[in-house]
Amino acid sequence: MTEPHHRTSSTRTMPAAVDAAVGVAAMAMNATVSVTRILARAAAPVGRLVMHPPILNERLHPARVVEAFADRGQLARTSANADLNRIIAAVVPPVVDEVLDSLDLTALVQQRVDIEVLVSTVDIAAVVDRMDIDSIVRQVDVDGMLRQVDIDAIVSKVDIDAIIRQVDIDAIARQVDIDAIVSQVDIDAIAKRIDVDAIVERVDIDAIVSRIDIDAIMERLDLVALAEEVVNGIDLPEIIRESTGSMASDVVRDARMQGIDADVAIARVVDRIIRRRRTRTTDAPGEPESAIRAGIPAPPDPPKEPPR
């Protein structure tokens, strides 16, 4: 980038003669200044002697006269500066306005200012350190900003699928303490709020049943043992006897039971009469065929009283 203040001879806007004259004048000025300095250093003792002659009273020294003139001159200069300031204040603003109006500052800055170099010289970190972020934040009207934000428009532009694809759900799940979460859940309260009837109404029982392998379940069941348990529980023989039994079988059964009752009663009476201390042992060796076929274990002790 070329620097705008470095001008070459081909880009001069003033005549070469003028520049030459200015150059000569400058050289002459420099020479004059140098000579003057030399002369001043050489004439300094003389000047001090002239300004402060030892033979005169101090009040009559020329330096006093010079100082008086200097004070007067300063006063005149300051008053002149005040007048000049008033003149400048009155004249400069309209002039500057006219000048600025006539100039395209934006284009001029873009053309002549290297923004990047300028920015590179700025210490952003130092600037930030000097800023009071808290006070700035306190002055921000967050609610007002939020009211102006169109959340729906923002959300509609978000690609949720892309975000979800980038999320490692497994890693998140591994970090979740399920036990702690579950321990805080009131299962009873949740269960009370569940409308079980509504759920059941939505369940397709037929579809569920159609998927059940009934045959596999039946193969795992011991139907014979189950049937025996049911038969023993409902006393099926009694039902059969009541529904199909004849009068003769009822008579025989009653006679047998009455015989058993009489056996027990008489044995008890005789044992009491003969003062038998030990209980009768009526358990016979082996098991009756009825008990063997029915799988009924014999009672450990002989029955003392009829079970009825």
Place this chain on the structure above:
Amino acid sequence: MSAHVDPIPREARPFQGHRAGLVTRTAAAVIDFGIVIIALGVCYFGVSAFLFVLDPRTFNALPAPPPWLLYAAGCLLLIVYVGVSWMGSGRTYGNHVMGLRVVNRKGNRLHPLASFVRAALYAIFPIGLFWVLVSGHNRSLQDLVVRTSVIYDWDVRPLPRPPEPTRT
């Protein structure tokens, strides 16, 4: 495995396999005695009919056998009847009605000899049944001699044969 429905009433199941008392056994004996009497009468009329068929012209009236002959015939009938019954199914008809069965000391069917000895003892000394009252095991004198037991067993099927002794 086959399912089995126990035909015995629930209230009678606890007594199955236990030795019976005097009342039930006496009732069974009475029934058996009646059967023997009926059988004796049948035999009497059968013999009378046989005599009538042999010589109808000299058959004037029913024969009047002496008491000892009747007693002997009755005892014989009783021994044969109960002996065969105990040897076979282990129960006479009286035992069947009252739900009783006679078993040996191992719970099996009686040996034929033991069965007939027991029958003979009952025919000769029937009062030995009353030892059941004083026995601590509900056993009669015949049971003690032959070492048998009379148990409640309402199942109508007969006992299986005792296993044959294995020869080594």
